[in-house]
Amino acid sequence: MRLLLVEDELEIQRFLRQSLGEAGYEVDVASDGATASSLVSRFTYDGLIVDLGLPDQDGIDLILQLRRNGMQSPVLILSARRSVDDRVKGLEQGGDDYLTKPFAVAELLARLRNLLRRNSSGKEDVTKVRVMDLELDLLKRRATRGDDVLNLSPQEFVLLEYLCRHAGRVVTRSMLLSEVWGMRIQPDTNVVDVHIYRLRGKIDTEGRTPLIKTLRGIGYVLKNH
Amino acid sequence: MSSKTTRTVMRSAAWRISLWATLAFALGSMLVFVMLHQFVAGDIQRRSDAWLSGEVEVLGDVAERTPKDRLYSRVVSEVAELASKEVPNKQPSGGDENSSVFFLQTGTNGAMTLWVGRGDGQAELAAIRSTKSMADVPYDLRVKGFHIPFRVATVRIDDGSQIYLGLSERDEMRVLRALRIRFTGWYLLIVLIGFAVVFYATRRMLGFVRQITEAASRIGQSDLRSRVPASSHNDEIGQLARTLNHMLDRIENSMHQLHTMTDSLAHDLRSPLTAIRGQLELALLREVSLDQGEPIVSAIDELDRLCEFLNRSLDVAEAKADALRLSTVELDLDELVRVMVDLYEPCMSEKGLRVRMHSAGAAKVMADPALLHRVVANLLDNEMKHLRAGCTVWIGLSADEQFATLQIEDDGLGFDVELGQQIFEQGVKGRESNGHGLGLAFVEAVARAHGGHVSAGNREQGGAKLCIVLPTVAASYSLVRSEVEFV
Structure with missing residues (x-):
């Protein structure tokens, strides 16, 4: 998959290019709007990552201009601004996503994956999710591990569903807060961790292979192999 | 709903202003009318008093000169009747003219000697007797059986008898009543029209103020970009609108400055923080041993805390300046x-x-x-x-x-x-x-x-x-x- 990163800060450019490269993406980089426009007119990208504060023009103007010229690829907007512009909200409703700086790389990758998947195959319509011997029935809201039925609260079910859908990949606390609880907050306390511990207590019972792994300082992974 | 509208109207300043203005106008014009009424009443009385005094003088003269024979009462009665037909301010009263004038002569012993007028004159005589007779000035006489008083003039003639000429105040009162009725009608009409005019004018004027308030509170709540409607007149309201708009320009300007400042501060701090955080994360993911990872983890934690602190400080700063941007x-x-x-x-x-x-x-x-x-x-x-x-x-x-x-x-x-x-x-x-x-x-x-x-x-x-x-x-x-x- 080929991405265009439009970002003028060299440091951010460097580590993003590296992280995206390691995640298996091919990345082109533009440091300003003009370069980005000419690159988009010459190549086809599967997705764009655009910083709003570009030296020559506003990132939103660039996105709107590219859209007018027929570009359909999804855009992940990076913003260091304090308030979310109404136009960003418009783009978000149109299927694009935004991320406030500073962000966790894991979160950027997760959002990017979501965007690209949404674009390629539309919304997947599954009724069952399987990770190893863990199975979620999304219609009956029932979770089983092996032969055991797991006794989960509705909240825990949603949390586990999110982890399963991102099995094998890092999910951060702020991803969980925004996707499972629907809020963008940064608690001073380990509220999310306690939910994970409780969930782990129900899933990774004695004698079973632990599925939920903690990555200190980053987040969690639900192992899928 | 309509009672709510009524309450709203009655609480409006336009209503209060019109009420006070109308009250002042009504009291003022009432005072003028009372003075006018007294002047007219006094003038009418003076005229009828002058007539009474003249007539009683003439009657006294006639009574004095007419010999006291059989014809005396006839002569004096006819003169008295003739006089009653010349009553000033006289209104037609259905042929019952005698009720408006009486003539009474009493002898030296106070008994009635001659009566011209309606009835037998006993009631009038009783009323006169009970009144302390005043000298030559006409006075008011209340007679039993008549609710309108008489104005009575009196003269004493040389033979010791007393002559009284009474004139009912009926006509005078009728004139004054007509004056009052007409005045009251016009008065109410004018006061009502005055109230309506004042109410309309103040409401219209305050309507501009209302528009300005409406716009100003809209601006206070949401955006600073809109302006209050500017009136084309160069009056106080127009000046108010222009002053408000100038003020809003300045507020918007400083608000914009504040936002630009906090935004660029946030941007300038967040960009390097993003870079640092990214590098730390990369280092952490590139699997380091646990003891090496610990300081990186706490560095990332510290960075996140620093960011939250930065966000909160800027939010508090903006909020203290009433400039917090809300998307409600x-x-x-x-x-x-x-x-x-x-x-x-x-x-x-x-x-x-x-x-x-x-x-x-x-x-x-x-x-x-x-x-x-x-x-x-x-x-x-x-x-x-x-x-x-x-x-x-x-x-x-x-x-x-x-x-x-x-x-x-x-x-x-x-x-x-x-x-x-x-x-x-x-x-x-x-x-x-x-x-x-x-x-x-x-x-x-x-x-x-x-x-x-x-x-x-x-x-x-x-x-x-x-x-x-x-x-x-x-x-x-x-x-x-x-x-x-x-x-």
């Missing part, structure tokens, strides 16, 4: 708080804290959900940091038509009493707090930006109590209207 939606505070409590409850019970929530049901407010999430998270974080195991946190939510009230209480140590209401100040914190002293300043700032307020104190039984009051959706909508209605 209609939301149910009950639902929002429940979700937050669900999120925090496991962690709190892990720490040995109990959480009790009691809510009176849905509480719709117009608010920025992201900010409210942060406010509630902040308060619950605080509870967790400051309470010892075994304490209980009570979260209560209630709402009336005007306000939704979120109350958070605990049975811990409570706030430092010496801090008082200063706890909402930036940088003020309790002795044992290791925070930045921004939390409650932020909570207060957000509540204020939403048109609400926060109060904090200690419970009587011990423990802290914090109350956040936000206007409900209904109150937010009616705010603009009520500000306008009371002009």
